[in-house]
Amino acid sequence: MRLKCIISYDGSSFNGFQIQPNERTVQGELQAALTKMHKGREIKVYGSGRTDRGVHAVGQVIHFDTDLNIPIDKWPVALNALLPNDILVIEAKVADDDFHARIHARKKEYRYFVHCSRLPNVFKRNYAHHVPYQLNVAKMVEASQYLLGTHDFSSFCSAKTDVEDKVRTLYQIDIWTNEDEVIFRFIGNGFLYNMVRILVGTLLEVGLEKRSPSEIKKILEAKDRRTAGKTAPGKGLYLWRVYYDN
Amino acid sequence: MRLKCIISYDGSSFNGFQIQPNERTVQGELQAALTKMHKGREIKVYGSGRTDRGVHAVGQVIHFDTDLNIPIDKWPVALNALLPNDILVIEAKVADDDFHARIHARKKEYRYFVHCSRLPNVFKRNYAHHVPYQLNVAKMVEASQYLLGTHDFSSFCSAKTDVEDKVRTLYQIDIWTNEDEVIFRFIGNGFLYNMVRILVGTLLEVGLEKRSPSEIKKILEAKDRRTAGKTAPGKGLYLWRVYYDN
Structure with a gap:
């Protein structure tokens, strides 16, 4: 049986999503918890995509296969009991046997939080990028309009990538202010390596x-x-939601 | 010269404010940074009061003596450069030579954050007390009216205290909702050991x-x-502001 789960994590203490030897990763912690539940049998976890060191997730999606006989609504509680408290399983659903969290993702939403204030804030130090200057939000909104639609985003992709096709579609970009924060929202059909962070870093120069x-x-x-x-720092970035056809 | 500083700290990784051997404390970190600035001469820091393990501060007040010749407006930058990033000096002022952060405190404001939601939230796990039930805020507000004014607060004080006089005055209590949080504000002339946490713990039972x-x-x-x-957990508690006569 294949399960699809929505998970949230605080990226501050992880060296990213993807499992690596001798590093604390989200995938590593998930697989360790699942392997324990399956009495030592290794369970491989697939995510909708990687997130880098320090990047957070409000709605990352994963899938894995299991033969355990646990009612579907008990899965989050059972997994959360074995997971560290900076990862949380929000929802579990039975998926089709050929469902794939990465391949079947149709759209993704990322948000980026900038703490715009003269002084830093100890409570936001791992959760937003601190910019001690005024930002011109109207100019950033104007700039963002050029990014909408289908483009070759090579300029907004880390050189450290082996993806060949750099054409992606951005459906929606919103930029707004909430108290002392400026929040960016990007919805697109896919994102290249560091793409959101380079988009934000560039828009901030406009701001x-x-x-x-x-x-x-x-x-x-x-x-x-x-x-x-x-490239804007990872700590301000949140994988907010992953969209599938059903 | 005596300096009065307003400081903020994220209490998550501290074993409270008060210095203790072999423990990471706020006072310990402040004294270590000041001692470094004074070329090894030990500088003693006095706070408006202790905060317990996990308790946060938005506006704690401290004082210390120095003979360094640094312009007063450069003090926060100089100290912040030597402090870990979970403590922040917000403001420094020259105080009277007999100013004392604890003895001269006239009023204190504490806030307590309850995250009221079925599921926990990884981003609030160190910053609010999670209560997975609905709270009746109107009943808590009604209950809080009995606490206003001058009372012997022995029932709301940890047994682990050697303070004899347990009479304190609460000037103001507010309880309100903001999205999925219930926030408590207490302003009083002084607070006994664990007093706010026991007040909140008791009000939550009313809620x-x-x-x-x-x-x-x-x-x-x-x-x-x-x-x-x-006693409600320390992680939801914030020393918000300390009031002095001038």
């Missing part, structure tokens, strides 16, 4: 009025990572 | 309709810790 909004168009056309802005 | 609001009056009159509710 700081170091670049004009129309430069975004030129950066896209250049298809060259060096033309875009800095 | 869960295990006790009636009028029981609070009887608990106060009993002057017996065993008549009050459980």
Whole structure:
């Protein structure tokens, strides 16, 4: 039986999602808990995608196979009892036998939180990127319009990638203010390595009025990572939701 | 020269405010940073009061003496550079030579955050007390009225205390809801050991309709810790502000 679970994690103390020897990872902790439940038999966990060191998830999706006879509504409680308290299983559902969390993902939503304030805040130090300057949100919104739609996002992709096809579609970008935070939301059909962090890093340069909004168009056309802005830190990034056909 | 500083800290990784051998404490970290600035001469830090393990501060006040010739507005930057990133100096001011952060405190404000939701939230696990039940806020507000004014708060004080006079005055109590949180605010002239946490623990039993609001009056009159509710966990508690005459 294949299960699909929605999980949340605080990325602060993980070296990313993907399992690695001698590192604390989300996948590693999930597999350790599942292996314990299955009396030592190794259970492989598949995620909708990796998240980097320090990146958080509100609604990551995973799948795995099991032959345990546990009622589906008891699965979150059973798994949470074995997981560390910075990972939480929110929901478990029985999926089709050929369901794949990564391959079948149709859209993803990421959010990025910027703490915009003169002083840092100890309670946000792992949960938002601190920018001690005023940001021009209207200019960032203007800039974001150039990114909507289908483009080759090579300029917004880490050079450390072996993905060949860098064409992706962004369906929606919203940027808004909530108290001393500026929040970015991106919904797209897929995201390249570091794409959201480079998009945010570049938009922040527009917000700081170091670049004009129309430069975004030129950066896209250049298809060259060096033309875009800095990669914003992982701690402000949240994988918010993964969409499937059903 | 005596300096008065407002500091904030995330209590999650501290064994409380007060210095202790072989434990990570807020006072210990502050004194270590100041001693380094003073080239090894030990500088003693005095707080407005202790906070327990896991308890946070948004506006704790400390004082210490120094003969360093640093402009007063540079003190926060200088100290923050030497402090770990879960303590932040927000403001420094020159104080009178006889100013004392604890003795001269006139009023204190504490807030307590309850995360009221069926499921826990990984991002709040160190920052709020999770209660997976509905709370009757109106009943808690009704109950809180019995606590206002001057009372002997022996019933709301940990038995582990050597303070003799347990009479304190509560000037203000507010309880309100913000999204999935219930927030408590207490302003008083002083607080006994664990007092806010026992007040909240008892009010939560009213909110869960295990006790009636009028029981609070009887608990106060009993002057017996065993008549009050459980001590709510430290992680939901924030020392919010300390008030002085000037």
